[in-house]
Amino acid sequence: MSDLLNQLSECVEFGKVNKAAPFPPQMKGMDGADEITRQAIEQGVAAQDVLTKGLMPGMERVGVKFRENKVFVPQVLMSAKAMSTAMVHLKPFFASGEAKQKGTFIIGTVLGDLHDIGKNLVAMMLEGNGYKVIDLGIDVNTDKYLAALEEHPDAAVGLSALLTTTMANMERITQEIKAVYPNTLVTIGGAPVNADFSQKIGADYYAPDPQGVVEFLNKQTA
Amino acid sequence: MIYEISFRFEELELDEEFISRELGYPLDAMPEPFPFYLSEAQNLASSVNDIVGSYQLFEPSQFLTNGRSLHLKGVKLKPGKTITGELRESSHAALFICTAGKTISEEADRLLRGDDPVYGYVLNVFGSAIAEAVADRLQERIQAEAQAQGMQITNRYSPGYCHWDVADQHALFSLFEGKTGGVSLTPSALMHPIKSISGIIGVGSDVQYRDYHCDLCQMKTCMHRKM
Numbered sequence: 279m280s281d282l283l284n285q286l287s288e289c290v291e292f293g294k295v296n297k298a299a300p301f302p303p304q305m306k307g308m309d310g311a312d313e314i315t316r317q318a319i320e321q322g323v324a325a326q327d328v329l330t331k332g333l334m335p336g337m338e339r340v341g342v343k344f345r346e347n348k349v350f351v352p353q354v355l356m357s358a359k360a361m362s363t364a365m366v367h368l369k370p371f372f373a374s375g376e377a378k379q380k381g382t383f384i385i386g387t388v389l390g391d392l393h394d395i396g397k398n399l400v401a402m403m404l405e406g407n408g409y410k411v412i413d414l415g416i417d418v419n420t421d422k423y424l425a426a427l428e429e430h431p432d433a434a435v436g437l438s439a440l441l442t443t444t445m446a447n448m449e450r451i452t453q454e455i456k457a458v459y460p461n462t463l464v465t466i467g468g469a470p471v472n473a474d475f476s477q478k479i480g481a482d483y484y485a486p487d488p489q490g491v492v493e494f495l496n497k498q499t500a
Numbered sequence: 501m502i503y504e505i506s507f508r509f510e511e512l513e514l515d516e517e518f519i520s521r522e523l524g525y526p527l528d529a530m531p532e533p534f535p536f537y538l539s540e541a542q543n544l545a546s547s548v549n550d551i552v553g554s555y556q557l558f559e560p561s562q563f564l565t566n567g568r569s570l571h572l573k574g575v576k577l578k579p580g581k582t583i584t585g586e587l588r589e590s591s592h593a594a595l596f597i598c599t600a601g602k603t604i605s606e607e608a609d610r611l612l613r614g615d616d617p618v619y620g621y622v623l624n625v626f627g628s629a630i631a632e633a634v635a636d637r638l639q640e641r642i643q644a645e646a647q648a649q650g651m652q653i654t655n656r657y658s659p660g661y662c663h664w665d666v667a668d669q670h671a672l673f674s675l676f677e678g679k680t681g682g683v684s685l686t687p688s689a690l691m692h693p694i695k696s697i698s699g700i701i702g703v704g705s706d707v708q709y710r711d712y713h714c715d716l717c718q719m720k721t722c723m724h725r726k727m
Contacts, residue, residue: 301531301533303531349524350523350524351523351621352523355617355621359617359618389688390666390689390690391690392690392694394612395624398612417686417690441666442661442663443659443660443666443667444666
């Protein structure tokens with residue numbers, strides 16, 4: 279059993295989606311996340327274990343390697359693709375309650391900004407680490423965050439920005455969210471922001487990379 | 501005069517170093533599926549006809565700067581202290597709008613959202629490289645026009661950077677009288693197609709082009725500093 283889960287971790291870590299996928303070259307012709315997840319379930323491995331002992335450790339290793347500049351965006355996307363392929367097999371177990379996600383995270387690129395690669399990476403990394411992600415897209419105003427929070431009041435929120443000029447919108451949105459949901463955790467990220475800015479605008483956390491958001495939320499849910 | 505120029509992909513020289521850096525592999529040593537994706541992106545780019553750049557040059561009578569803002573044909577732009585300072589010696593100014601086009605931008609977005617995020621990302625990087633290459637071609641034309649009159653150009657500056665508020669794009673676009681190469685603005689001043697660039701270049705006898713200078717910007721944590 280643990281062999282299968284280790285193989286699954288490697289598939290996610292290196293972005294091996296399925297047997298037919300040519301990437302990564304060193305795993306060509308081998309089973310991928312798709313086949314191994316199916317095998318694990320067929321062999322009676324609990325869906326929760328597939329998630330927490332197979333998929334999540336692989337995604338965590340990718341997150342750390344991305345932070346250390348050992349892999350780049352495309353490799354993370356490959357890993358996320360492997361992860362989401364495996365998750366298709368787990369969906370019925372989430373629906374039945376047999377497997378549980380850690381929590382919900384609402385994410386968006388703030389009003390006035392359309393850069394979404396960083397935001398997508400955070401979303402993928404969180405999904406890969408066992409969170410349900412509500413992705414609001416780009417150019418997101420306060421009303422959209424509040425509407426999502428109304429539906430998911432226990433969710434944490436992530437605000438992303440790339441442009442220096444949208445930092446003001448990030449500040450306003452954070453404060454407007456906090457005015458309605460003072461206990462909601464707000465994390466921020468993006469090239470122009472840092473921990474000082476996070477503190478100044480009243481956000482709860484600044485993460486310099488996707489794995490930082492995962493680690494922050496894991497601490498809150500531990 | 502407003503020039504609106506269509507470019508064929510083959511006319512553009514993409515920044516291979518940028519593509520390689522964004523994909524994380526040297527161009528001559530990319531594992532599959534990246535060479536396949538790059539080849540697909542190239543085929544798509546070769547088939548489109550919506551890669552466009554627009555620009556116009558403003559004469560001294562149409563261009564005023566007071567240290568904090570710029571006035572072009574009476575339209576006020578507020579690019580902020582830093583950029584205005586960089587343009588202070590300019591006697592003329594050129595505005596530009598460039599786009600990799602709707603086809604590539606929308607296909608990259610569609611793939612990123614679902615079907616194939618990895619190819620979507622490759623196309624996204626490719627689209628950025630095309631928009632920059634169009635801006636490079638326009639910059640060459642502006643530089644050639646400037647040099648013909650014994651002048652030089654400054655670096656190019658875009659809304660959204662160095663504290664130039666993107667909201668100013670509404671004013672910038674208004675000066676193009678609809679000849680924006682198919683690029684439009686949302687109410688929050690974002691450009692569509694997404695893979696588009698707008699901005700300003702200063703022109704004059706006492707200006708100079710410098711290598712990219714991060715010392716201009718206050719954003720000490722910006723990713724461009726890591727490049």
